[in-house]
Amino acid sequence: MLKAIQIVGSSSGFASCRFRKPQPNSAFSLISRKPILTTSETLLLPASQLHSHKSCFRDFRMSSTHSKSSSSSSVAVQSTILQGNIRKINFCQFCGGPNKHEIPDGEEKVRAICTRCGKITYENPKMVVGCLIEHDKKILMCRRKIHPSYGLWTLPAGYMEIGESAAEGAIRETWEEANAEVEVQSLFAQLDIPLIGQTYMIFLAKLKNPHFSPGPESSECQLFELDDIPFDSLAFSSMLVSLNLYIEDIKVGRPKFHYGVINKRPGTSPSDIHAYTLDFHMQS
Ligand SMILES: [Zn+2]
Known part of the structure; x- marks a missing residue:
């Protein structure tokens, strides 16, 4: 049934x-x-x-x-x-014809194959790019004015666009969400979330000038001391992981590069951003 x-x-x-x-x-x-x-x-x-x-x-x-x-x-x-x-x-993304769902020759997964033009519509993970902006030993964060996670805090981040690099995307998202001009310093974290088909790339960045203000998707932008980061009202697990890794790094020296896989703990509430495990964590 x-x-x-x-x-x-x-x-x-x-x-x-x-x-x-x-x-x-x-x-x-x-x-x-x-x-x-x-x-x-x-x-x-x-x-x-x-x-x-x-x-x-x-x-x-x-x-x-x-x-x-x-x-x-x-x-x-x-x-x-x-x-x-x-x-x-x-429906086929190329011609709008009806798709059938079969395993194509030479492949192992079921794919959407157009019954009219024969083309396959593939679905692949999306890249989310953002900035962890350090300024006077503080971190710039944005309060979301859009759903989901309305009213919760995040690092400026969003989907990477066709035609831009990951770093360019992170800079653009920071401009859109915080009206802040930044210079990217290095890649801080790549975090995969296989369950939802997303990979985050978070860059360390510096403000080019001390000006920032909420963009259309933010109600508030604020620099937080590390001790004051609003961990009780963060928007996403990816931000929680990034900020925790950053604070741990700062305590013992300088930020490193981190790779990890964020897996939701089975049986936990999807809205509980703390209910994850960070697997395959590598740092350099
Ligand atoms: Zn087609």
Whole structure:
């Protein structure tokens, strides 16, 4: 017996909006392609598996963690999870034709294959890029004015865009969320979150000047002493991990580079950002 559950998740549909950054003698603009939170994802699993996959379902909400709303219209994509993390995509992203879901020759996973043009729609993890900004032994953080995690604190971060490097993306997100111009110093952490298909790249950065203010997606921006970081109201596990690693590094010297995998602890609430394990942690 199959049972369908409707949840809201991230979309593979995009819309364009313009972002203009003022400069002394000129102005440039770039196209910011933002994911839209309009997709309805259908989860289709045998009822007997619903309980064991419960946390998985809920955690797919987290895949919209950094989605940003847009007033632009979009083509909603109806998708379904067949089993585990394999998502059913009903229509071809190239020609709009109906997809079938089979294992292509030479592959091991079920893929969405267009019955009209034959092309395969692949889904791959998304890269989230951000900055850990040090200034006068303080860290710049933003309070979110958008859902999810409305009202909670985060480092400036968001989805990397086509056409930019990870460092450029981190600088852009910092400008968008904190109106702060930063210079990236080094890569501080790469954190994979396999369950929701995200990889975070957090860069150490410095303010080019001491000016910052809340961007449209932030209600507040503030420099925090390390002892005053609002650990009781952080938005995401990735930020909790990054800040903890940073503070541990500072206590014994300088920031290192960290790689790790954030895995949600089974049976814990998806909204509990403290309920994770940091696996495969490597540092240099
Ligand atoms: Zn097609």
